[in-house]
Amino acid sequence: VTATIAATPEAEAPVSRARQTRRPAPVGPVVVLSTLGVVLVAIGYAAGRTGTPGGMIWYWIGQALVFVPILFRVLRGRLTETRAFALVMALVVNGYALKWAYSPDQLRFSDELQHWTATGTLMRTGSLFQPNDALPAAVHFPGLAEMGAAVAQMTGMSVTTSAFVVAGVLHAMAVGAIFLLVRACGGGPRLAALSCVIYATGLHFLFFDSMYVYQTAALPFLILGFWAVRRWHMNRATAGFAVLAVASIVVVTVSHHVTALVMLVALAGLAIVERSRRALIAAAVAFVCVAGWIGLVAPEVLSYLVQPFQSVFGGGSHGGSAGGSATWILAIQGVGLLGLAIVFLVAVRKQLRRRGRGRVTDSWWIAALVGAGLFFLGGGLRVVGSSGPELAARAATFTYIPLAIVAAAVLLGGRRRRMAIGTALILVLAIGARLGGWPPSWELLPGTYIAGGAERAVEPQGVAAAQWTEQHLGPGNRIAADLTGWSLTSSYGRQNPVGQVADLYDAPRWTSAQAEQADRLGVTYLWVDTRLATSTPPTATLFYGDPRSGERVTPIPMDHLTKFDDAPGLSRVYDDGAIRIYRLGELR
């Protein structure tokens, strides 16, 4: 195989002889400047926590400092592989530091708490596949929990600290693997670095792709698997790459269901495009592993995976919602996506011309174009059903990788004008990602409690109440709660929270209908956070399976939340001034 990405229509533009002979500019000052941005963002976060004005200014200056110097240095000119990789790693480490600095003392995002619980359970029982009411689908995908538990147990550090370490290493590995993949496909250091920088403008890059969630564990091994297949294909003498490919496939399979299925489909697609024996073997191994694992160990995950699609095509509601973004944020994101679409079309047009002239192109470049095309196809899900935006964003985690590579190749293949436009496009994408990614725009800074919020709804009162449930009620009780209570009781409280309970809270009076519904759902305890009556939830959603999802534009009236005091058969067993816990019925 001689054709590579470097030999595609979007090869890096030649650097002038004068610049070639010149020594590459150092990257150290750039990296230091970028890291200074982390300090500024940390100051912004601290201001947010204390309510000091000006936090957002520090935040945006810091964010710009973290990203822009590295982007400009990558675009500026010659880079050795080591320097290019150093720049990429600086961006990743600084980006992860931003994520950690947002909540440095504890995990707050609900998905992270679910995996934190699973890790704690593994450590407590010393066994895999233990029930996890917080996220039953993760029970048979223990890869992340194994990593977290191993680090925690071997080092003696807390689960939280270990989770931060493991997630950070995995995140860096994922981006490093993209760098390796581009290099293995013949891309130069600059192309590899720019691909990673563009990937860093993804909506989920700073948070979902670096959180302590099982996708974070699987993603680097997915990319490494492809890298190993590529290297195995090209270095026929080295069995090590085959071993690495198989190990990566196994780790992905036992770590995350969606990533495993993506890996299977992508490897099968690659085998079809490349028509090589080794790609076919990799796809076959992936099929055996994934089909065997899901069929024999985790068959229940199929129904879990079908749920979002049912809600897309059936119009139902699935889980919580991050809420819609403001129009102006959507406009910024739209401009970025439009720019990416144009870049993609340029790549496709050049590829078609090249094909018309009878030139051979690396099949991996074709695969990258197909993957990039899937990004836009997946983007179409945004407008379909209540789970559409979530599905589109989740799909983008994978499809944004080939798109970033294609976009980098197109931008580096152009002259100054294209580079300038490309720089502007990347900056727009980065701003759109910070505004429309996670945490949502209404809690970009940490701060005081927000009723119905995400990370900012997790605060000491809620945590203390959830811990009380485990200490005094024991684990596994069926407890009805709002979204925050659901997350806290299932993790800190190790309870078995119940969804579809909005009616219990919305009803103005506790009648036999509510009592029957609670009985039907097996509810033993009610978690009532009276602060829900004090402000409108920013997501306009308060419960899992909320029938009024996205429509809650006023708080729940206080008398709807205090009605439980007068309800026959309900005992208020806990009160911390904001959160009240009621027991339904008599002592069992």
Next chain:
Amino acid sequence: MTKTLVALAVLATALVVAGVPGAEIVAGLALALVLPGLALVRALFAGRTLSRVEQVVLVPALSLAVIVIGGLLIFVTGIALTAASWGVVAGAVTVAAALAPGVSARIAARRHDGRFKESGRTSDSSGVVTGSAGAPRVSRSARVRWVAPVLACVLLLGAAGWISLSSAHRQERATAVTELSMLQTGKGLDRAVSVDLTTHNAPDDTYRLVVRGSANFSQTFRPDVRSDGEWSRDVALPIGGRVTADLYRGTDSAPYRTVFVDVI
């Protein structure tokens, strides 16, 4: 290198199994993220030049792969997943891989067509130009050019971490939590309730707790939570019905916290 790897693996495993405070952090991190991967990279790719960047990515990746796959194997054998079992598996893989780097080299030598076997600098198929005969010498000035920015970055990240952690802790300490709870602990003739008061970060207030029940039952307590923030009392009840516990703070006349239980 082989001897060093074996020695480090044995030492790290011993420290992890013994649970030596402080040292186990370094040893545990080495076993989880570095040593197995380092040994496996040498074993799997002996005789084959990997670029420095490839090695940097592969070392933690292979180490974590050992943890995941090793954990599954430990589970299958029925052994509990503990610090000792993780440590022994990671250490054993490191030692085994460190002692067997020649296997892959022999396979490679048999099958390799020699295209990539050059002494000195090697251009591999990815176009990566790497050195196979040891790392190139790094001059002192080059070292300074790398070390100084790294040190500056570590300091800056440390500052950012300190700002974040201290402000987060300050915010948590500023949130006072006072929890009152009551659960029935006995039925019938042994009917009783357990009343618990817990405070976190609350000022040293004085409290008064009044427990009232049917038939004019009433008991008053003066909970003292100043020492450890916790107070608990079992209250025997002569008769069933609703029991209410009102917590008053200082000289307040309105209850600060209220819980009630229908006792049978």
